[in-house]
Amino acid sequence: ALKVAIVGLPNVGKSTLFNALTQTAAAQAANYPFCTIEPNVGDVAVPEPRLDALAAIAGSKEIIPARINFVDVAGLVRGASKGEGLGNQFLANIRDCDAVAFVARCFEDDDITHVEGRIDPISDLDIIETELMLADLESLEKRVVNLEKRAKGGDKESATTLRLVKLALAQLNEGRPAFTAEVAKEDDKAWRMLQLLTAKPALYVCNVDEGSADKGNSLSDAVAARAAKDGAKSVVISAKIESEIALLDAGERAEFLETIGLEEPGLNRMIHEAYKLLGLQTYFTVGPKEARAWTIHVGDTAPQSAGVIHTDFEKGFIRAETIAYDDYVRLKGEAGAREAGRMRLEGKDYVVQDGDVMHFRFNT
Template structure:
C-alpha cells in the first residue's frame, strides 16, 4: 500500500516529502516542472503503543509499521490533455492507493504560485478536475471493448459495462468516484483501471510558521471542504518541518518545545495517511522484536498472518491474541495466560486494531 503526494507546483509538496523521509537532498528549484520521475520513500508510522508494549516485553529491536510515499511532480491545469508532461504524472497517480494533496495556505512573495494567487480551494478544484477528466478518458476508452465482450455473453464484461456507465454518469455530475458506491462485483470488474478520483484523499494544509494551528481563513476553507467530502486535513509548515527533520536529538526536542509542539506535525501526516489508506496495526511481541504490522481494516486472521509471510496464511491454524490493556494490567504474557485472558481465534476472526498476536501455522 502506498500514498502519492500531489499538488500544484510550488505548494511545498517536495519540501514536505523530503522532510517526511528525512531527506537531506537539495530542495527543488522554484519552477513548475521540477520533478519528472516520482521519488519514493519509506516512512515509519509513529505509534506510542510500541513503547507501552516494550515497557513489559524487552526486545532486541522495535520495528514500527512502515508507509511508502511517492512524490509526484506538480500537476497543472490541462494535465489530462498532456500539459506539463501531465499524462506521465497522472500515470504515477494511477499506481498509488491513496492521494495526499498538499495545498498552499500561506502568502510568500518570494515563492511564485503557478496560478498567480494563493487560493487553496481553487488548487483543489484544479487537481480534482484534471483527475476527473483523466478518469473520463479512461472509461470512454474502455467502454467500447467492454460492450463488444458483453454482447458475446461475457458476464464479467456485462458487470464492467454497468460499472463504467454508472461511473460516467457520476463524473458527468462533477462528482469524484470516491463518493460513488458500486456493488462489489462491479467495483472488482473495473479495479484494474486505476481510476484516480476513486482513491481516498488526505489534504495537507501547508501553513505559515506563524499559523501552526491552522487558524487562517484559508485553512478554515480547506477544513470545511474536506469535511463536506469525508476527508481529513492535517496542518503543517513544510519549511519548518524540514528544518526540524534535519536536527539531531536533543536539538529537535528543544525546537519542538520552543514551538509549543509535542511532536513534529509530520507524525500526524504519517498516521493520517495510514488511516486514509484503510490500514490498522496489529503487533507481534517477543524477545527478538516488538513489531507493528500494517493490515487492511476488515482483514481476517489468516490474511493478517500473510502480511508476515505467505506460508503463515497458507498454513494458518489459529491465532492467540491479547490486548495492550491486558498486558498493562497483568504485566506479562505469562500472567495473561494464567488469568485466562489469552483468546484463541480461528480463520473467520476479523482483526482488531492493536491486537497482540501469536500465529500458529503448519505447511
C-alpha cells in the same frame, strides 16, 4: 507497501513535505532503515511509539515498523491532462497509488510565486480535480469500444466493467469526480480495478505558515470544510516546520514540539490519517528477536491477519494467543499477562483489534 501520491500545484510545498518525510525516516537510522526506490518515491517507517514500548518490555533485538511509500508527483498544472507541464506521464504515477494526499498552499509569502498568481487553496484544489477528472474521462472513453465488443461476446467480467465505466462516465460528464458515484458493495473490487484518479481515497494536506502549525488558519479551515463535504480527511501541517523537525534527534524533537505547541510531528498525523482513510490498523508480534508492526484492515479476522505474515499462517491457522496492547504494557509482558489471565486464546472468527499483540499457532 501502501502507496500514497503527493499531489498539488507547483510551489505549494510538496517537495518540502516529501523531503521532510524521507529525512525523518533517515534520521531514525538504526531502527528505521530508510531507502529510496526511485528519486520520487520515499519508503517511510510508520511512526509507532507503541512498538518501542513493546520492544523495551520484551528486550527485542530489532524493531521492524510497518512501511508506507510516498510518491512525489511533480508537474501537475492546469492543462496537465492535455499534456501541459510534465503532463500525462505524471498522472499515470498516481494511478497505482492507494490514496492521494492533495497538498494545498495555505501560507502567504510574497517571495514565493504562485503559479496562478493568488493564494486560494480551494480553487487550486479545483484545478487539480479538473485535471484528474479529464484524465479519468479520457482513459475511460478509450476503453468503451473494446469492452462493448467483449461484453457482446458474452464475457461477464467485461459486462460488469462496462457498466461501471458507464457509471463513472455519467458522473464525469456532469463535472463530478468519480467518487460521487454510488457503487454497490459487490462491484467494489471491479470499481477499484478501474484505478480512477478521482475515486481514490483523498487526504487534504493544508500547508500553513509556521505560526499556524497548531491550529491552522482561515485558508486551512476552508480546505477542511471542503474535505468534510467530500468525505475526505484533512490535516494541518507546516511543511517548513516539518523539514526542521526532521533534522532533530529524538530529544531535541520533543523539546521543539513542546515550544510550538504540537504533540507530535504533523507528518505522524498525516500518516495516521492516511491509515484511517484507508481503513487500516496495526497489530504486533513481539519476541526477544524482534518486535514488529503489521498492517491489516479494520475488521480482519485472526487468520486474515496471520496471512499478512505468510499465506501458510492463514491456511494452517489453528488459534492465536492474543494480548491487548494495554494489558501487555501494564502487566509487563507475556508472562505477566498470562499469569493475570489476560492472554486470550482466540479462534478463526476473532476480529483482530488495533494494538493486539498476537502469537499464531498453525499447522504446516
